[in-house]
Amino acid sequence: MIYALSTPPGVSAIALIRLSGGGCIDVASRFLEKKPLKNNQALVTNFVASGSVVDRVVVVAFFAPRSFTGEDMLEISCHGSPLVISKIFSVLDGAGFVEALPGEFSERAFINGKLALNEVESIADLIHSSSAEEAGLIARSFGGSLQKSLYSMGEQIDALRYRIEASIDFADEDLGADDLLLLRSGIESLLVDVRAFVGSCHVINSKRKExxxxxxxxxxxxxxxxxxxxxxxxxxxxxxxxxxxxxxxxxxxxxxxxxxxxxxxxxxxxxxxxxxxxxxxxxxxxxxxxxxxxxxxxxxxxxxxxxxxxxxxxxxxxxxxxxxxxxxxxxxxxxxxxxxxxxxxxxxxxxxxxxxxxxxLGLSSSIDKDVSFSIRERHMSSLKDMLGSLDRALENCVEGSEEILAENLRIARSSLDFILGKKYTDDLLGDIFSNFCVGK
Ligand SMILES: Nc1nc2c(ncn2[C@@H]2O[C@H](COP(=O)(O)OP(=O)(O)OP(=O)(O)O)[C@@H](O)[C@H]2O)c(=O)[nH]1
Ligand SMILES: [Mg+2]
Structure with a gap:
């Protein structure tokens, strides 16, 4: 079970403490006068430790798997007094919670399949966006159309792979001229989609400083x-x-x-x-x-x-x-x-x-008027790799073996999986999540 302050440290009107982990709602409820029973519903109650009230708080429980991390989660909104916050923290420490690492909530959301890796990265980009335009672009592409485009590319590649791999697996089902033609037009139309998608993406410059x-x-x-x-x-x-x-x-x-x-x-x-x-x-x-x-x-x-x-x-x-x-x-x-x-x-x-x-200072926004999506450099580089593999697969329809064609389609799918986080290295995850805020 982990906890973190999700609002900035210091004095504030309200502070938000987030908890996540199996059973965390039950454990934290030991310190609440009223126990949250319903999902996603605010409850006003006292946070009590050693018989005395620490603060009057608002809690919202999210029961697994219907939460951001996919685990039980509890959000405690208390008054933004550093004394109240540290008292609640010490109570949580004593109850078996540990302080979350930067990005640990998002990492759990990714590991538990609640979000694709690029969606988690978008959240971080929104938090750190340096212009209203960039923030608007990221917020608009959350969850919806950006993921839809990526998943649709994946489905198209899978359908093509299925066709060619079936013919390799069953030697008597060699691809005929008509099948090759179909495969070729499938790859061509996928290439058109991917190129259009790439053209509608704004790449966030992570090195750009204020x-x-x-x-x-x-x-x-x-x-x-x-x-x-x-x-x-x-x-x-x-x-x-x-x-x-x-x-x-x-x-x-x-x-x-x-x-x-x-x-x-x-x-x-x-x-x-x-x-x-x-x-x-x-x-x-x-x-x-x-x-x-x-x-x-x-x-x-x-x-x-x-x-x-x-x-x-x-x-x-x-x-x-x-x-x-x-x-x-x-x-x-x-x-x-x-x-x-x-x-x-x-x-x-x-x-x-x-x-x-x-x-x-050249403070104008660097975002093109016709872009629809905001992505990172690593996503763009994978998209370019994918285009390269698809181009090669298209050539393989004219010359080269079916095995090489299948291999190029497999590599194209890998590039897409790398964006979504279906394939990743520990270094990549470490890189991404260590740059997150604590509490996110
Ligand atoms: N009349 C007038 N007074 C001003 C103006 N701008 C600032 N002041 C006054 O000038 C005084 C100094 O202002 P500050 O902003 O503290 O100046 P500063 O350069 O930061 O001063 P230090 O921190 O001491 O170096 C204050 O009394 C201000 O109210 C202005 O445009 N017109
Ligand atoms: Mg001054």
Whole structure:
């Protein structure tokens, strides 16, 4: 029996703890005032340990095999207090549960035949998708049409194999010219289907990383104010006191449906404050991983820290922005080179800056308009292998032995089975599931 927190750790309104394994509902029910008896139905009850109530929870039981993993499962929604969660965990530990490994629920779902391997991979891709468009594409292909297309290819290959293998097994049933013609047109029509399918697939780039944008500039120039504006909530403390931000703050936000990671940093200046200087040092490490730096200066004192920028030896995009243009009585812009004039306070120019950022970082979605499915590189490579084997099988209809033709069809089927997970290596499973979240 396994358990895991399926919601992110930390303080939250509600936290979801998931359990799976034969008998887990009975065992966990020892700590519930009311026992869940019906499948897939929410029950409000107290979670009680050593005679005292730990929390009032909502539980939903999924009895085997009607659950995600195919085993008995219980979902406990408790209040998102780390103390409550750790108390429930220690109760579960004492009752014979062990903490699940990353992806263990999905791995069990796959092993128990509830999901094909590529479906499990799609769930992970949905969780980690970096754009609204990609997420929509994956969600749309769940379970339905994607699997249907793959299974239909499998059935077509099997029917062809059946025909040729029967003729090999029964020597007196040699394939006649008509049979060969039928086989040939069957392979041709399968090739048309597979090619059309391949053409309607978007391959997820697993190596693609979110773009990172680092905000740099003198103290008080409004970096944290702009950062909050970009990420859409008050993530960073803003104050008129220079040197407010000391740590480096990271926050991912969606810019037109594409996720971008923004980093707010300590103001750049030479300081004898040791803590502030540590923040500045940290910037150097992060600058190396950034795709763009927004250099921010205030109209009150238009200074871009060019020498620091040089020290960072940053090779990416640098956007020079002058902030606080709502302040009217500043001494003029002089001839300082800049890309944008903004006021975070009034909002003026901020939309232009975001538009420019989007364009220079190439943040548009990479998904073609006519694609219907989202798949991984390993699926595409198996589909290409399958096309190769089918092409060879087609040639074998003209020349070559029936055995070689049958072998090529068998290899085509193997490539498809590799996508579905009917054939796999332990390394492949390890690779796939170790990249999952805990609790999924
Ligand atoms: N008038 C005006 N004030 C602004 C604007 N943007 C930020 N401020 C103010 O400038 C002060 C400094 O803002 P922060 O966002 O904390 O600046 P920072 O660059 O993060 O400062 P440090 O973290 O100390 O380096 C705060 O009082 C903000 O309210 C603006 O567009 N106009
Ligand atoms: Mg700040």
């Amino acid at each position: 773009k990172r944008v680092l905000l740099l500039g003198p103290p008080n120039s409004g970096k944290s104010s702009l950062f909050n504006r970009l990420v859409g909530f008050n993530r960073a403390i803003v104050s008129e006191k220079p040197g407010t931000t000391r740590d480096l703050l990271e926050q991912t936000a969606l810019i037109d449906g594409v996720s971008v990671e923004f980093l707010d940093s300590a103001g750049i200046r030479t300081s004898d404050d040791e803590i502030e200087m540590l923040g500045v040092e940290m910037i150097k490490d992060f600058a190396a991983t950034a795709d763009a730096i927004i250099l921010l200066a205030s109209v009150e004192n238009i200074v871009f820290p060019e020498s620091t920028l040089k020290d960072l030896s940053f090779g990416g995009l640098v956007i020079r922005v002058i902030n606080k243009i709502d302040i009217k009585d500043f001494g003029g812009l002089g001839n300082v080179k800049h890309d944008y004039l903004i006021s975070v306070k009034s909002g003026e120019g901020v939309a232009d800056l975001i538009r420019g950022l989007k364009q220079s």
